[in-house]
Amino acid sequence: xxxxxxxxxxxxxxxxxxxxxxxxxxxxxxxxxxxxxxxxxxxxxxxxxxxxxxxxxxxxxxxxxxxxxxxxxxxxxxxxxxxxxxxxxxxxxxxxxxxxxxxxxxxxxxxxxxxxxxxxxxxxxxxxxxxxxxxxxxxxxxxxxxxxxxxxxxxxxxxxxxxxxxxxxxxxxxxxxxxxxxxxxxxxxxxxxxxxxxxxxxxxxxxxxxxxxxxxxxxxxxxxxxxxxxxxxxxxxxxxxxxxxxxxxxxxxxxxxxxxxxxxxxxxxxxxxxxxxxxxxxxxxxxxxxxxxxxxxxxxxxxxxxxxxxxxxxxxxxxxxxxxxxxxxxxxxxxxxxxxxxxxxxxxxxxxxxxxxxxxxxxxxxxxxxxxxxxxxxxxxxxxxxxxxxxxxxxxxxxxxx
Amino acid sequence: xxxxxxxxxxxxxxxxxxxxxxxxxxxxxxxxxxxxxxxxxxxxxxxxxxxxxxxxxxxxxxxxxxxxxxxxxxxxxxxxxxxxxxxxxxxxxxxxxxxxxxxxxxxxxxxxxxxxxxxxxxxxxxxxxxxxxxxxxxxxxxxxxxxxxxxxxxxxxxxxxxxxxxxxxxxxxxxxxxxxxxxxxxxxxxxxxxxxxxxxxxxxxxxxxxxxxxxxxxxxxxxxxxxxxxxxxxxxxxxxxxxxxxxxxxxxxxxxxxxxxxxxxxxxxxxxxxxxxxxxxxxxxxxxxxxxxxxxxxxxxxxxxxxxxxxxxxxxxxxxxxxxxxxxxxxxxxxxxxxxxxxxxxxxxxxxxxxxxxxxxxxxxxxxxxxxxxxxxxxxxxxxxxxxxxxxxxxxxxxxxx
Numbered sequence: 060x061x062x063x064x065x066x067x068x069x070x071x072x073x074x075x076x077x078x079x080x081x082x083x084x085x086x087x088x089x090x091x092x093x094x095x096x097x098x099x100x101x102x103x104x105x106x107x108x109x110x111x112x113x114x115x116x117x118x119x120x121x122x123x124x125x126x127x128x129x130x131x132x133x134x135x136x137x138x139x140x141x142x143x144x145x146x147x148x149x150x151x152x153x154x155x156x157x158x159x160x161x162x163x164x165x166x167x168x169x170x171x172x173x174x175x176x177x178x179x180x181x182x183x184x185x186x187x188x189x190x191x192x193x194x195x196x197x198x199x200x201x202x203x204x205x206x207x208x209x210x211x212x213x214x215x216x217x218x219x220x221x222x223x224x225x226x227x228x229x230x231x232x233x234x235x236x237x238x239x240x241x242x243x244x245x246x247x248x249x250x251x252x253x254x255x256x257x258x259x260x261x262x263x264x265x266x267x268x269x270x271x272x273x274x275x276x277x278x279x280x281x282x283x284x285x286x287x288x289x290x291x292x293x294x295x296x297x298x299x300x301x302x303x304x305x306x307x308x309x310x311x312x313x314x315x316x317x318x319x320x321x322x323x324x325x326x327x328x329x330x331x332x333x334x335x336x337x338x339x340x341x342x343x344x345x346x347x348x349x350x351x352x353x354x355x356x357x358x359x360x361x362x363x364x365x366x367x368x369x370x371x372x373x374x375x376x377x378x379x380x381x382x383x384x385x386x387x388x389x390x391x392x393x394x395x396x397x398x399x400x401x402x403x404x405x406x407x408x409x410x411x412x413x414x415x416x417x418x419x420x421x422x423x424x425x426x427x428x429x430x431x432x433x434x435x436x437x438x439x440x441x442x443x444x445x446x447x448x449x450x451x452x453x454x455x456x457x458x459x460x461x
Numbered sequence: 462x463x464x465x466x467x468x469x470x471x472x473x474x475x476x477x478x479x480x481x482x483x484x485x486x487x488x489x490x491x492x493x494x495x496x497x498x499x500x501x502x503x504x505x506x507x508x509x510x511x512x513x514x515x516x517x518x519x520x521x522x523x524x525x526x527x528x529x530x531x532x533x534x535x536x537x538x539x540x541x542x543x544x545x546x547x548x549x550x551x552x553x554x555x556x557x558x559x560x561x562x563x564x565x566x567x568x569x570x571x572x573x574x575x576x577x578x579x580x581x582x583x584x585x586x587x588x589x590x591x592x593x594x595x596x597x598x599x600x601x602x603x604x605x606x607x608x609x610x611x612x613x614x615x616x617x618x619x620x621x622x623x624x625x626x627x628x629x630x631x632x633x634x635x636x637x638x639x640x641x642x643x644x645x646x647x648x649x650x651x652x653x654x655x656x657x658x659x660x661x662x663x664x665x666x667x668x669x670x671x672x673x674x675x676x677x678x679x680x681x682x683x684x685x686x687x688x689x690x691x692x693x694x695x696x697x698x699x700x701x702x703x704x705x706x707x708x709x710x711x712x713x714x715x716x717x718x719x720x721x722x723x724x725x726x727x728x729x730x731x732x733x734x735x736x737x738x739x740x741x742x743x744x745x746x747x748x749x750x751x752x753x754x755x756x757x758x759x760x761x762x763x764x765x766x767x768x769x770x771x772x773x774x775x776x777x778x779x780x781x782x783x784x785x786x787x788x789x790x791x792x793x794x795x796x797x798x799x800x801x802x803x804x805x806x807x808x809x810x811x812x813x814x815x816x817x818x819x820x821x822x823x824x825x826x827x828x829x830x831x832x833x834x835x836x837x838x839x840x841x842x843x844x845x846x847x848x849x850x851x852x853x854x855x856x857x858x859x860x861x862x863x
Contacts, residue, residue: 065501071494071714079488086481086683092473096788097797099467129531129685132703132713166703166712173702276714281488283531283685283716298700300575301534301568310568311534312473312678314685386498395499 063393064439068277068371068432069215069254070397074320075279075433081323082281085316093313094304103315110322117325118271118288119262126305127318130285131253132166134272135209137287137298137308138249139170142207142270143179145296146245153244156180156204160192160221161415163211164251168411171209180204188417189364190219198229203237207247212255216399216412216428217363218372220259223250227267245294253277256325257332258369269293273325275317278332279433280324284317332433341431342370344440348429349373351444356451362418362426371432376418377425380454385427388450394443397428465795466841470679470773470834471617471656472799476722477681477835483725484683487718495715496706505717512724519727520673520690521664528689528707529720533655534568536674536689537611539700539710540651541572544609544672545581547698548647555646558582558606562594562623563817565613566653570813573611582606590819591766592621600631605639609649614657618801618814618830619765620774622661625652629669647696655679658727659734660771671695675727677719680734681835682726686719734835743833744772746842750831751775753846758853764820764828773834778820779827782856787829790852796845799830 065073085106091099093107108122115122128134139157146155159171161183171181182200186192192210201208208230212223230248237246249270252261256278263271271288275281289295289308301310331337353359358378377385382398389396399410409423418426429443467475487508493501495509510524517524530536541559548557561573563585573583584602588594594612603610610632614625632650639648651672654663658680665673672695677686691697691710703712733739755761760780779787784800791798801812811825820828831845 063500067494067497067499067501070497070502071492073490073492074488082488086476086484088475090473090475091797092469092678092684095469095472095797095799096785097469097792097799098465098795099469099797100472129535129716130713133531133701135703136701136712164703169702169712274714276494281718282494282714283719299535299538300571301537301566310538310571311532312676312684314531316683317685383498390499393500395493395497395501397497397499 064395064442066394066396066429066431066435066439066443069218069428069430071276071282072279072432073434074281075324075327077327078280078320078323082316082320085319089315093315094302103313106315107313107318110318113322113326114286117261117329119264120288121291123306124289124291126287126289126308127313127321128285128287128309129283129314130276131164131251131272131274133299134285134287135164135166135251136170137295138207138209138270138272139167139174140298141295141308142247143174143177144298145294146206148296149294150244154180154204155206156182156202158182158184158197158200158205158208160184160186160210162186162190162214162412163209164215164253167209167211167251186415189367190214190217190362190412190416191364191367192221194222194225194229197226201229201233201246203242204244205246206244207249209249209251212250212252212259213369214363214412215254216410217374217416218254218369218430219363220255220367220369223268224266231267247293247295254369257328258338258371263288263290270295275321275324278324278328281317281320284314284321286321337433338370341435344435344437345370345373345431348431348440348443351440352447355444355448359451360422362413362416371430373429375427375429376422377427377451378422379458380425380451382424382426384454385425385450388454389446392446394446398426399428465797466844467797468831468833468837468841468845469797469799471620471830471832473678473684474681474834475836476683477726477729479729480682480722480725484718484722487721491717495717496704505715509715509717509720512720515724515728516688519663519731521666522690523693525708526691526693528691528710529715529723530687530689530711531685531716532678532687533566533653533674533676535701536687537566537568537653538572539689539697540609540611540672540674541569541576542700543697543710544649545576545579546700547696548608550698551696552646556582556606557608558584558604560584560586560599560602560607560610562586562588562612564588564592564594564616564814565611566617566655569611569613569653588817591769592616592619592764592814592818593766593769594623594628596624596627596631599628603631603635603648605644606646607648608646609651611651611653614652614654614661615771616765616814617656618812619776619818620656620771620832621765622657622769622771625670626668633669649695649697656771659730660740660773665690665692672697677723677726680726680730683719683722686716686723688723739835740772743837746837746839747772747775747833750833750842750845753842754849757846757850761853762824764815764818773832775831777829777831778824779829779853780824781860782827782853784826784828786856787827787852790856791848794848796848800828801830
């Protein structure tokens with residue numbers, strides 16, 4: 060491990076030692092089921108309550124507006140499926156319409172396709188060649204039947220920051236208009252903020268967000284835990300049924316260990332990550348890396364907007380060098396990167412995000428996502444810049460296309 | 462903690478120190494996303510594969526027949542909802558019928574009620590006054606439209622062991638008959654084995670099981686992790702959509718920490734718990750506790766079959782003493798018990814399990830579940846037998862009903 064370099068923080072992050080320390084008592088003595096009435100249960104619930112408060116504080120919401128889930132995939136599924144389920148029950152006669160973007164995570168896109176099978180109309184908004192949703196496109200797409208809009212905060216592949224607050228403003232105006240016009244259909248604005256929590260303002264009221272998905276393992280917390288912010292009064296139903304946990308929106312024994320970890324992870328983001336010094340540090344390292352790559356490797360490019368982008372992310376394409384091969388050769392040198400999202404790993408199809416941005420297939424195939432993090436050091440950047448160019452050169456020499 | 466006694470092992474168990482030890486590397490250095498192609502990912506997947514093999518070995522199935530979930534509630538939901546979803550798609554013209562029992566966990570009963578809303582017929586089988594499903598009732602309930610049968614292996618409140626192998630035999634005969642008769646509808650036999658893993662034979666082929674739910678935190682593993690055994694070829698669909706993890710049946714980043722913990726927990730059950738010496742030890746402690754209670758407390762009874770029962774469980778009713786009050790007074794003395802399942806905690810309604818057994822409401826209200834475990838000592842039993850009788854006496858003196 061000592062000599063290895065991890066540049067895949069968008070796939071997952073190491074658990075921060077402070078997070079692990081907070082989790083340990085719950086892995087040992089504080090093992091009670093938070094739903095139990097006795098002191099073991101109360102002790103566990105006390106921990107859960109503190110974590111819920113820490114996260115609520117970070118999002119600027121009420122603690123009771125937070126639902127703990129097994130991760131962002133579950134949160135996203137509750138959003139897409141649970142809103143339609145609840146709306147169909149309340150407005151059985153209405154046509155329903157969802158707006159999302161072509162560059163969302165599969166945890167949004169797949170449930171949307173499922174809803175299409177069930178008769179729901181779904182609009183998949185295009186993006187600019189820089190990987191950004193146009194606010195005007197959202198506005199134009201909204202109809203009287205639109206019930207939910209789901210636009211990710213930060214894209215998981217190219218790291219672009221979407222105009223969430225602006226969309227939130229439009230949604231608010233449409234809601235007001237509906238009230239005046241007597242259209243009772245709710246309009247619910249969701250954002251998958253998994254890749255945003257580390258770097259962006261997540262205050263739900265400032266953004267005009269009704270639902271927000273977050274994940275533990277992308278923010279130096281454990282895997283297997285996530286949360287869903289649900290604005291009070293939002294029309295939504297559970298998809299996982301059973302006990303009465305989490306306001307009836309999510310049945311199942313509370314994952315105390317994960318919840319404690321998530322709470323501490325969010326607290327640390329607030330304390331460490333989002334300081335301007337740390338944001339600047341990561342941005343400077345990333346910019347150094349980008350500059351070095353573009354300068355030393357011909358026919359290389361950065362995909363996605365350079366400004367509206369989280370400081371940790373960069374995403375390259377190298378002509379005539381296969382992304383998967385670059386990844387494997389870097390791995391042999393002890394450097395971990397990815398070609399796209401880990402969730403689509405194993406698939407040889409070019410990334411749906413790059414295709415939506417209009418990146419040609421042959422360019423998309425030579426893509427590499429390099430994502431830095433809290434523990435990235437300057438020397439890691441130098442090592443990468445030393446090792447990558449000869450790898451690309453070698454692969455190009457081997458390539459049948461010259 | 463030192464002086465506290467934990468008698469609520471059916472609600473949750475402490476994490477075994479050996480389980481925690483196995484998890485630690487994955488909470489530290491081995492943090493990769495198991496879907497990542499680089500060595501961090503491969504290292505995580507290697508751990509996942511070992512855990513999957515350990516569990517497959519315990520169930521006598523193929524590793525690829527195991528799907529990791531966030532817990533038994535999710536597993537149960539996939540079973541009830543996922544089988545109906547897949548069957549409806551394949552046999553859109555057929556009526557569908559589910560058989561279950563009146564004493565199942567809410568994670569089965571609630572999804573069943575949801576399926577009823579969607580037009581599925583559900584039979585809730587009654588149980589004997591000892592809390593046992595009658596095999597003959599299952600046989601009689603099966604029709605040509607029956608697609609799934611879900612009977613829990615061990616009841617979570619009264620600890621009764623259901624006749625799973627016998628039901629498995631009947632299901633097999635019906636399957637054979639359907640094949641001959643040209644009825645193409647699948648018949649899928651599921652058991653929620655959450656409370657059985659510690660004490661019962663869980664070899665799926667010996668039992669004739671097609672789907673089996675298990676949970677980490679009931680077997681000295683962590684919370685937030687479970688598994689679902691899915692016999693190869695079973696007609697079932699995902700309810701949580703997204704990435705391609707777990708054969709497409711369960712999307713979402715693999716919870717490596719939880720999976721490693723579950724694998725080790727199952728391995729320990731195999732090595733420690735299921736030894737005849739340990740089973741005998743727990744049974745002797747439980748029997749001593751039961752004998753002591755019945756001898757020293759008048760108008761007390763044990764609910765549920767005395768023989769067909771896991772060795773860890775006992776469940777009392779005390780006339781004219783409120784269960785919740787007994788629980789709280791025991792808690793003040795440092796003894797943790799429960800009145801029923803933790804998942805239904807907070808509800809004042811009498812247990813659906815006891816009502817199905819024909820226990821009168823006033824008797825049900827005076828109920829106490831006492832469940833022993835791996836770390837229970839003989840002196841804990843003596844302390845309980847010393848503390849409980851004066852509590853019951855006091856509560857009865859306070860009771861308006863004499």
